Amino acid sequence: MGKNRTLTSVLAVSALTLTLMSCSSDKPSPDDAAAVLAEGLSSADVSASSFTAGTPAQVNTELETLLAGMGPVRPAVTVAGIDEDAENDGAAAARLSYAWDVNMDSAPDWSYESTAQLRRGDDDAWQVQWAPSVLFEPLADGxxxxxxxxxxxxxxxxxxxxxxxMSSRPVLRIGINKPDVPAEQQAASATALAELAGLDPAGYAAQVEASGPEAFVEAIVQRQEADGPVTPEALAGIPGALSLPDSRVLAPTRxxxxxxxxxxxxxxxxxxxxxxxxxxxxxxxxxxxxxxxxxxxxxxxxxxxxxxxxxxxxxxxxxxxxxxxxxxxxSLDPRLQTLAEGILEDEPSASAIVAVQPSTGDVLTVANGPGSEGQQTALLGQYPPGSTFKIATSLALLRQGSTPDSVLSCPAELTVDGRKFNNAGTYPAAFVGDIPLRDAFAQSCNTAFISTRDAVSQEALAAAAADLGIAVEQPIGTPGFFGSVPETAEGTNHAASLIGQGEVLASPLAMAVAAASVGKGERVTPVLVSADPAAGEEPTSSAAAEPAETTGAGSLTAAEAASLRELMRGVVTDGGAAMLLEVPGEPVLAKTGTAEFGSETPPRTHAWVVALQGDLAVAVFVAEGELGSTSGGPLMQAFLDGAAG
Missing domain, CATH: 3.90.1310.10 (Penicillin-binding protein 2a (Domain 2))
Known part of the structure; x- marks a missing residue:
């Protein structure tokens, strides 16, 4: 019986121990509470945590104050470990690991640990003993x-x-300094300064009114060496107007x-x-x-x-x-860029000059006239290229077996599917009838090229254009439009394509690349933005155009390019670009062109000229011009004259 009693006692004690262990294991672990706190601190929202004093909303408000000066930067918080109190199972300390990316480069750079004290509540749930030091040990209230x-x-x-x-240059920040002018005078001063600076008076006055009482409200930043529009004398007459010296990264001219x-x-x-x-x-x-x-x-x-x-x-x-x-x-050449902009400065409509070096593909100038009103006509303009596109049509003809001496029919008028096509009003009557390709190209006979519509398919025309770089996308490092030539077109659309109208579009960049390809004897790959030579790296852009696919160097042959150069030289010696004969230096090769647009009678025209001289290819475009030889021609002559100087 003694042995039985002993066994019974042992079993009873064991059962009690298991019961106590079971009850203890049912209580929540501090690990979960620490993990929830870490997640909340990472987003500055601890609504899911429980606190020994104060509500989650109150702690969130304090967090907002503590972090207001950190901008959008928030830490990544994880639990580094839990230290439980061996003598008190209702207390624990969570070690929190913080990793901040304070310079916003996607890699943590500031790391540390802090401690959060945890206490078990009456319901056995763990609560956080909040203090600013939980966020960062040295932090205290306030x-x-x-x-x-x-x-x-x-x-x-x-x-x-x-x-x-571009480099840092001295400027003047000009505006109204509100502490220097009585409140009742501020609106009048703002209006006067806005009118002087060419701003919207009502808008600037409202901006001044909405600013704080100690604010300096900038109206305009002006180069320090500039003559105006805001002169020191004019500024002195406006109460509260102030000019502050500063610096800005600026180009040589505005x-x-x-x-x-x-x-x-x-x-x-x-x-x-x-x-x-x-x-x-x-x-x-x-x-x-x-x-x-x-x-x-x-x-x-x-x-x-x-x-x-x-x-x-x-x-x-x-x-x-x-x-x-x-x-x-x-790849910009500042001398040629300045030259081109000076030549365009009096052109009232949108205009551009793009120059490309055939041997390298370097884009030397990307000049837009004031009529472009800040738009990127040179690289992104989308216009029918008119007769300058006859370079591509001629290439397609050469591939059908034609030569510069092959005879084409150049009637005064040609009807295709009910639509009449004519030559320019200034077209010389002596070149109507059967004429060689060289004369049709030099005199720019529209009807001669349209007469080849059965021999030159739209697909062949598109392929020839592509081999000159037209409608072939290239990653030049910034957005650019390289043209559009439909691969299928019939009837009047196909006829119009042969003379660079209809659905054919190009930019000045595209036509300069085409001329450069003729000069080089193979399709040119243009380059505008390239790798940093010191770093040996490709440029990085957070907003660059998507890389465009290219199809190698194309299939333009040296013999084809030589024939095209012969045709382009004829435009200067015998055709519409005779003024380019006077340009000093190597012989100039060219093609003029116009493209009609609008619904007026007579229609308005875009004027184009492309030219080659040595290792220089140039496209000149004027949105509302006369014939290419009378509008674009003088601009081209001025550019080539200046480039040779």
Whole structure:
């Protein structure tokens, strides 16, 4: 019996132990509470956690204050470990690991640990003993974290010789300084300054009114060496008007390659929102053109400092050094760019001059006239190329066995499916009838080329155009339109395609590439933005055009190119570009063209001229011009004369 009692006692004790262990294991683990807290801190929303004092909403409000100066940056928080109190199963400490990406380069750079005390509540659920130190050990009530950035030197956009196209230049920030003018005078001063600067008076006055009482409200940034529009004398007469010296990254002149290079200025709200935290208010950034497209490369990585601030002052708790931006290499020739812009400065309609070096494909000029009103006519314009497209039609004819001496029929008028096609009103009567291809090309006989519509299919025409670089997309480092030539077309559409109208479109860039291809004897691959020669890397763009597919060097042969050059020389010696005979240097080869548009009678016309001289190919375009020889011709002559100087 004694042995039985002993066994019974042992079993009873064992059962009690198992019961206690079971009850203990049913209680929540602190691990879960720590994981929930870490997840909430990562998003600055701890609504899913429970606290020993205060509600989750109150803690969220305090977190918002602590992090307000950090902008969009938030830490990645994980649980590094749990330290349970051996003498008190109702207490534990969660070690939290923080990883911040304060410079927004997608890699953590500031890491540390903090501790959160956990307590088991009456319902056995774990609660957090909240304090600012849970976010960062040194934080106390009334403190906050503040992130500031300091940019490195902005990378320069370089010309083909490695010299900067834009650099830091002195400017004047001109505006109304509200503390310097009585409130009742502010609207009148804002209106007067806006009228002087060429701004919307009502809009600027509203901007001044909406700004704080201590604000300086910028109206215009003006080059320090500029004569106007805001002169010191005029500014002195406006109460509260102020001129502050500063610097900006600027091109040599206000208009120099502006549509291509773009501008640099203070980040707009839209750019800040779309930057993913890379930009902050007050940052200088690219606002347009290559400066915006390659801003991330040019800007480099900013230096970042995180300070702990309170009413007593501030101290830096973390910092990184800035790194300078990487230069952006272009193929622009600043002398030729300036020359082209000067030639176009009096043209009222949209206009462009694009120059390409056939041997390298380097795009030397991307000039837009003032009539383009800031638009990128040179690279993105989409216009029918008119008779300049006869270079492609002639190539298709050569491939059908024609030669420059082959005879074509050039009637005064030709009807295709009910539509009448005519030659230009100035077409010389002596060249009507059966004439050789060389004369049809030199005199630009529309009806002669349309007469070949049965011999030259639309597919063959598109293939010939492609071998000259027309409608072949190329990754030049910035958006560009290379043309559009339908591969199928019938009747009047096919007839119009043969003379560069109908559905055929091109840009000045595309036609310059076509001329360059004739000069080189094979299809040219244009280059505008290339790798940084010092870094040996490809340019990086956060907003670059998608890489375009190319199809090799095409199938243009040296013999075909030689025949095309012979035809183009005839335009200068015997045709509509005779003024180019006077250009000094190597012989000039050319093709003029017009393209009708609009519904007026007579219709308005685009004027084109493409030319080759040595290792230089040029396209001149005027949106509302006369015949190519009388509108584009003088512009081409002026450019080639200047280029030779």
């Amino acid at each position: 403190d906050r974290l503040v992130r500031t950035t300091s940019p490195g030197l902005r990378g320069e956009i370089l010309d083909r010789n490695g010299q900067p196209l 208009t120099f390659a502006r549509a291509l290079l773009g501008t640099v200025g203070e980040a707009t709200a839209e750019l800040i929102e779309g930057s993913g935290g890379r930009l902050s208010a007050g940052d200088q950034t690219g606002l347009s053109g290559l400066q915006q497209q390659y801003d991330e490369q040019l800007q480099g990585a900013p230096g970042v400092a995180v300070t702990l601030e309170n009413t007593s002052g501030s101290n830096i708790v973390f910092s990184t050094n800035s790194s300078d931006g990487t230069p952006l290499q272009t």
